Amino acid sequence: MLSIVAQATLNLEQARSMRAEGRDYREIGKRLGLSSGQLCHIRKALRREKAARTRLHKTDPQASCNARTTDCPNPRSEGR
Numbered sequence: 001m002l003s004i005v006a007q008a009t010l011n012l013e014q015a016r017s018m019r020a021e022g023r024d025y026r027e028i029g030k031r032l033g034l035s036s037g038q039l040c041h042i043r044k045a046l047r048r049e050k051a052a053r054t055r056l057h058k059t060d061p062q063a064s065c066n067a068r069t070t071d072c073p074n075p076r077s078e079g080r
Helices: 004-020 025-032 036-059
Strands: none
Touching (some): 004 036, 025 036
């Protein structure tokens, strides 16, 4: 049996991967057996992560690249 914190972390990781697959929040909630309050917390956490990535990408367009080199593929910066 997992602790409440460990279960919440596991649910967030699973929800993150399911969202990456294109599943909607209703389906995620049903598959993971989440209450509407739990699903709301998942949705907020994922939204915050996305906003943080967007802010980071705005300040440093190559921040999402692992190599951090100048030959990093960034389709948004091409043609500027």
